[in-house]
Structure formats: structure tokens, C-alpha cells
Amino acid sequence: MKRLCEIFKSTRKEEMYLYVDKAKGLEDVPEVLLKQFGEPQSVMTIILTPERKLARVDVAEVLEKIDSDGFFLQMPPTPEQLLQRDRASD
Known part of the structure; x- marks a missing residue:
């Protein structure tokens, strides 16, 4: 499965992103999610395939959620994830 996706960043929450099918936008x-997300700012358009690697999320999960829900919401990292990231960069 291959999908052209557009990724938007949140203007209200650091490191929160929405992945959507480019054609559907x-x-x-849901309107309630968009209100909490803030004004979506497009940051990238990419082709997602099962073989592609993403930095913080599993591409299979992203593709599945876009198929079932029409979008995938990437939440900011937890404090534990931030600690692991900092340790890995040392």
C-alpha cells in the first residue's frame, strides 16, 4: 500500500502532528480535534509505504489509522521518551 500524505503541525501543542491523505485533506x-489542534500548518507532503521509516511512529499504524479514521494524530513525546531521546544523543 502506498499513500500520498500531508503532515500538519499544531500551533497549540509542540510536537503534535496530523497525518492525512493529501487528496482528502x-x-x-473531527471539528473538536481541529479546535484543540489550533490552525493546522502544513509541514510536509510524503509518500508513505510499509517499508518507510518514520522517526517516532510506526508507519503501518499511520496507514491503518488514515484508512479507518481518515487521519492519524501523533502526540508529543512523553517525559520518558524525551529522556530516552536525550540519552541516545549523548
């Missing part, structure tokens, strides 16, 4: 994202 934000039409399947």
Missing part, C-alpha cells in the same frame, strides 16, 4: 478530522 482535513475533511475527515
Whole structure:
């Protein structure tokens, strides 16, 4: 499965991103989520395939959520994830 996705960053929450099918845009994202997300800012358009690696999320999960819900919401890292990231960069 291959999908052209657009990724938006949140203007309200650091490191929160929405992945959507480029052709459909934000039409399947619930209004309540968009209100909490803030003004979506497009940061990237990419082709997602099962073989592609993403930095913080599993591409299979992203593709599955876009298929079932019309979007995938990537939440900011937890404090534990931030600690692990900092340790890995040392």
C-alpha cells in the first residue's frame, strides 16, 4: 500500500502532528480535534509505504489509522521518551 500524505503541525501543542491523505485533506478530522489542534500548518507532503521509516511512529499504524479514521494524530513525546531521546544523543 502506498499513500500520498500531508503532515500538519499544531500551533497549540509542540510536537503534535496530523497525518492525512493529501487528496482528502482535513475533511475527515473531527471539528473538536481541529479546535484543540489550533490552525493546522502544513509541514510536509510524503509518500508513505510499509517499508518507510518514520522517526517516532510506526508507519503501518499511520496507514491503518488514515484508512479507518481518515487521519492519524501523533502526540508529543512523553517525559520518558524525551529522556530516552536525550540519552541516545549523548
